[in-house]
Amino acid sequence: MTKTAEPQPPTSDNALQRGARAVPRSVWALGFVSMLMDISSEMVHALLPIYMVAVLGTSVLAVGVIEGIAEATASIVKVFSGAISDRFGKRKLLAVLGYGLGALTKPVFPLAGGLEWLVGARFVDRVGKGIRGAPRDALVADVTPPHLRGTAYGLRQTLDTIGAFTGPLLAIGLMWWTADNYQLVFWLAVLPAFAAVAVLVFFVKEPATPVAQRPRQLPLRQSELRRLPRAYWVVVGLGLVFTLARFSEAFLILRAQSAGLPPMWAPAVLVVMGLAYALSAYPAGVLSDRRPRQDVLLAGLGLLIAADLVLAFVPGVLGLGLGVALWGLHMGFSQGLFNAMIADSAPAELRGTAFGIFHLLTGVALLLASVIAGVLWDAIGYQGTFVCGAGFALLAALGLLMQRRRG
Numbered sequence: 001m002t003k004t005a006e007p008q009p010p011t012s013d014n015a016l017q018r019g020a021r022a023v024p025r026s027v028w029a030l031g032f033v034s035m036l037m038d039i040s041s042e043m044v045h046a047l048l049p050i051y052m053v054a055v056l057g058t059s060v061l062a063v064g065v066i067e068g069i070a071e072a073t074a075s076i077v078k079v080f081s082g083a084i085s086d087r088f089g090k091r092k093l094l095a096v097l098g099y100g101l102g103a104l105t106k107p108v109f110p111l112a113g114g115l116e117w118l119v120g121a122r123f124v125d126r127v128g129k130g131i132r133g134a135p136r137d138a139l140v141a142d143v144t145p146p147h148l149r150g151t152a153y154g155l156r157q158t159l160d161t162i163g164a165f166t167g168p169l170l171a172i173g174l175m176w177w178t179a180d181n182y183q184l185v186f187w188l189a190v191l192p193a194f195a196a197v198a199v200l201v202f203f204v205k206e207p208a209t210p211v212a213q214r215p216r217q218l219p220l221r222q223s224e225l226r227r228l229p230r231a232y233w234v235v236v237g238l239g240l241v242f243t244l245a246r247f248s249e250a251f252l253i254l255r256a257q258s259a260g261l262p263p264m265w266a267p268a269v270l271v272v273m274g275l276a277y278a279l280s281a282y283p284a285g286v287l288s289d290r291r292p293r294q295d296v297l298l299a300g301l302g303l304l305i306a307a308d309l310v311l312a313f314v315p316g317v318l319g320l321g322l323g324v325a326l327w328g329l330h331m332g333f334s335q336g337l338f339n340a341m342i343a344d345s346a347p348a349e350l351r352g353t354a355f356g357i358f359h360l361l362t363g364v365a366l367l368l369a370s371v372i373a374g375v376l377w378d379a380i381g382y383q384g385t386f387v388c389g390a391g392f393a394l395l396a397a398l399g400l401l402m403q404r405r406r407g
Helices: 025-045 048-055 060-088 091-105 115-143 146-177 182-188 190-203 230-245 250-258 268-290 293-313 316-332 335-345 348-380 382-406
Strands: none
Touching: 025 048, 025 091, 025 115, 025 146, 025 182, 025 190, 048 115, 048 250, 060 091, 060 115, 060 348, 091 115, 091 190, 115 146, 115 335, 115 348, 146 182, 146 268, 146 316, 146 335, 182 190, 230 293, 230 335, 230 348, 230 382, 250 268, 250 316, 250 348, 250 382, 268 293, 268 316, 268 335, 293 316, 293 335, 293 382, 316 335, 335 348, 348 382
């Protein structure tokens, strides 16, 4: 099948303007869907690592393994959901299924009587994330003109991240108000999850994809994968090394505990991180539409190295707060950017597959990173975990610099 040309944006002044007003309404709606689901998820996940360690007696290594398996599961599912969305042109349907499954798992957390129930709920929740992830990311590119992709992904990521720090903030307030009643907080987290599904159903519009432009078979065959260009695989390679450097945020919460924060205040880590993330994601996306995306990504890697070193060597709450803020800034300068780079380098008719493969491989890397982080933490303490992360981030930066010279 020959590659179909992407629709070019109109040349009117309104279409050429850059900024949030030019971003399609469906991208805004998808951003609010992500925000509501993140509020729900982070109300649970901000407390879950401490709940497992302090209440259920789980080891830090076990938390790392559970988190890594959960995220890897989501990534494995993404590659199939992305390919299915390319084949049948039903990205919104898969997104509804994924977000719906995530909402249905939320009541399990307050009802869980033991670790196996929590692990099962986390697993199914991540399956839902896997189903929705690649189709949603591809849908953003489908409805957005190429010259606004960085802005669109940055905007969606900002709204998503507002939810990521609002959830922990609510968790802190509710834990104080309920005298550390984990189950009640988990129950209240159910409400925004179902609101997210409603926004998706009623406010997101999907453009019709002509049958002639869809792959004739599920695009996971070798002949189809060969059509993904070298530029795409370079982005994937950078993403793999980058992911090894940024293990699960559960370790940031555990770092807060090691710094002496009580359980009620430990979710403040995610609030600080999310605020820094939200404030930087949209400006970084706009900047990446105006300057080479690799330059912006290099800044993100520098911020990650700084975050790891501060978390490893600067003591006390001040060091914790500075390190977490730098971690959030690095997320803002990298996560939406990788999505834009995938959308730039992949053929339009294989966009869902391209996102799925990227998330699959980086999910495996996240599993490995979380296991390594847990082993190092149990063996030599948190300093070993964060110094190792800084080393991987440095490798990614060196690889990006070499790629720039070759280009």
